[in-house]
Amino acid sequence: MADYRELWQKLGMDLEKHDVLCEVLPQLYGGVYLSQENRPEGMNYYNFVVSEVHGLRIKELDDHKQQGGKVVGTFCIFVPDELILAAGAIGVGLCAGSQFWIEDGERVLPRNICPLVKAFTGAKLSGTCPYFQSCDMIIGETTCDAKKKAWEILDEYVDTYVMDLPQMKREKDYKKWAEEIYDLKDKLEKLTGNTITEEKLHEAIKLCNRKRKALQRLYNARKALNVPISGKDALLISQIAFYDNPERFIEMTNKLCDELEERIEKGISINKKGDKRILISGTPMAVPNWKIHHIVETSGAVVVAEETCTGTRYFENLVDETPTTMDGMINALADRYLKINCACFTPNKGREEDIIRLAKEYRADGVIYNSLQFCHTYNIEYAKVEKALKEAGIPVIFIESDYSNDDIGQIQTRVEAFLEMIGQ
Amino acid sequence: MEYDYYILFNTHTNGLMLANKLKENNIKYTIVPTPRQLSKCCGIAITYALKDEKAILDIIDKSAIKVSGLHSLERKNIDIKFI
Numbered sequence: 001m002a003d004y005r006e007l008w009q010k011l012g013m014d015l016e017k018h019d020v021l022c023e024v025l026p027q028l029y030g031g032v033y034l035s036q037e038n039r040p041e042g043m044n045y046y047n048f049v050v051s052e053v054h055g056l057r058i059k060e061l062d063d064h065k066q067q068g069g070k071v072v073g074t075f076c077i078f079v080p081d082e083l084i085l086a087a088g089a090i091g092v093g094l095c096a097g098s099q100f101w102i103e104d105g106e107r108v109l110p111r112n113i114c115p116l117v118k119a120f121t122g123a124k125l126s127g128t129c130p131y132f133q134s135c136d137m138i139i140g141e142t143t144c145d146a147k148k149k150a151w152e153i154l155d156e157y158v159d160t161y162v163m164d165l166p167q168m169k170r171e172k173d174y175k176k177w178a179e180e181i182y183d184l185k186d187k188l189e190k191l192t193g194n195t196i197t198e199e200k201l202h203e204a205i206k207l208c209n210r211k212r213k214a215l216q217r218l219y220n221a222r223k224a225l226n227v228p229i230s231g232k233d234a235l236l237i238s239q240i241a242f243y244d245n246p247e248r249f250i251e252m253t254n255k256l257c258d259e260l261e262e263r264i265e266k267g268i269s270i271n272k273k274g275d276k277r278i279l280i281s282g283t284p285m286a287v288p289n290w291k292i293h294h295i296v297e298t299s300g301a302v303v304v305a306e307e308t309c310t311g312t313r314y315f316e317n318l319v320d321e322t323p324t325t326m327d328g329m330i331n332a333l334a335d336r337y338l339k340i341n342c343a344c345f346t347p348n349k350g351r352e353e354d355i356i357r358l359a360k361e362y363r364a365d366g367v368i369y370n371s372l373q374f375c376h377t378y379n380i381e382y383a384k385v386e387k388a389l390k391e392a393g394i395p396v397i398f399i400e401s402d403y404s405n406d407d408i409g410q411i412q413t414r415v416e417a418f419l420e421m422i423g424q
Numbered sequence: 425m426e427y428d429y430y431i432l433f434n435t436h437t438n439g440l441m442l443a444n445k446l447k448e449n450n451i452k453y454t455i456v457p458t459p460r461q462l463s464k465c466c467g468i469a470i471t472y473a474l475k476d477e478k479a480i481l482d483i484i485d486k487s488a489i490k491v492s493g494l495h496s497l498e499r500k501n502i503d504i505k506f507i
Contacts, residue, residue, distance in 0.1 A: 026457035026459055028507055032504060034456055047454065048439075050457060052468060056436055098507050100507050288506070404506075405505055
């Protein structure tokens with residue numbers, strides 16, 4: 001077994017504390033993932049990535065840094081990966097899906113803010129996330145108040161750059177976002193010492209579009225009546241997309257999709273006849289937050305899609321590959337990214353339309369609206385979404401939760417009642 | 425009592441090489457995180473069915489793949505606790 005302790009030490013990690021995480025992860029993964037029946041063989045790749053989650057990929061980041069490369073951490077799907085890649089840096093989406101980091105986050109943050117913000121802050125402060133420790137810079141954004149203020153604290157620990165995301169979608173907001181993307185380009189060029197040329201940016205746009213297409217293909221397979229892959233597995237793949245090597249991820253995900261399409265043809269399914277099809281909508285689910293999916297899929301239902309940042313919002317809409325000038329490409333990036341319907345925007349009618357469209361496309365029997373605790377924008381937006389879904393005749397239930405185990409029984413009971421209700 | 429069977433490796437490369445060989449030979453396997461009871465280091469292991477053990481040992485013998493041992497662990501029902 002490879003020993004990564006020397007590498008972790010070099011990254012300034014708290015080895016003793018990190019060991020606690022290493023100890024529980026195999027057991028959790030075994031219980032949630034490996035206990036599933038009839039998984040596609042292609043999931044072995046993602047089992048591999050999880051097994052080496054703090055090993056092989058961290059070694060790859062270290063090798064890149066040894067050669068003078070930079071690693072940049074991000075927390076939000078509005079930050080354009082294309083620019084990071086075009087600057088010759090590696091981008092990693094930083095995990096913030098564990099209760100493990102909450103206590104350390106609460107050392108510097110109030111308790112009554114969202115667990116995702118507390119977790120990523122705690123991950124840095126505790127020195128237990130090797131991805132965070134590998135970052136030369138992190139890119140934050142202004143998608144919520146908790147994040148906005150947390151960046152100021154994180155900046156004391158790691159170089160933190162913040163993109164100012166407009167919160168409306170008027171013509172001037174698109175222009176403003178394009179300016180922000182230009183500013184990020186300058187910042188990344190300074191950090192890496194590399195110029196982002198038109199050629200490099202165009203290549204990066206094509207690469208990210210290929211990754212989006214692989215994820216679109218994966219999600220398309222889930223529209224089948226005989227669902228070839230569990231929601232849990234699809235969620236894991238989306239989560240891995242945020243930090244894996246993009247080329248390898250695209251290759252392995254397309255291979256898995258070949259298998260899924262074959263399964264659909266042969267009628268091989270992970271669901272039983274009569275299992276309810278559920279669309280999950282709401283806040284992102286970062287590794288290892290598999291809680292709601294696990295509850296749903298052990299209650300006689302299958303999750304067929306996620307209208308979340310770790311779901312369709314991440315890969316819907318491609319960047320237009322036609323422009324080849326810098327201005328043209330930056331505008332194409334601004335256009336694509338501002339199409340994302342996040343609850344931080346006002347008004348946000350597009351998200352209601354997205355949820356209704358996805359519920360129909362994926363033939364969902366019902367929607368579980370899932371919001372992290374204290375996530376004001378998603379919590380408040382539920383009222384509008386609920387009204388729109390009711391008008392469209394789509395059943396919906398609201399679940400607010402965090403990363404703890406305390407409410408699992410309660411959520412299970414509510415989910416079971418919801419599934420029974422939509423079955424009538 | 426039921427058991428799960430694991431093959432451990434000193435590098436992930438050997439693990440992936442064996443996985444490819446098992447696939448070529450139509451032997452069912454699963455890549456899994458190494459259980460803590462078997463090793464303190466993070467990394468991959470392979471689980472297999474006991475009925476395939478002889479065939480797997482033959483494949484290992486005939487190849488340059490290095491394994492750091494075959495192990496079994498009693499299967500236990502453990503309550504899932506999210507972290």
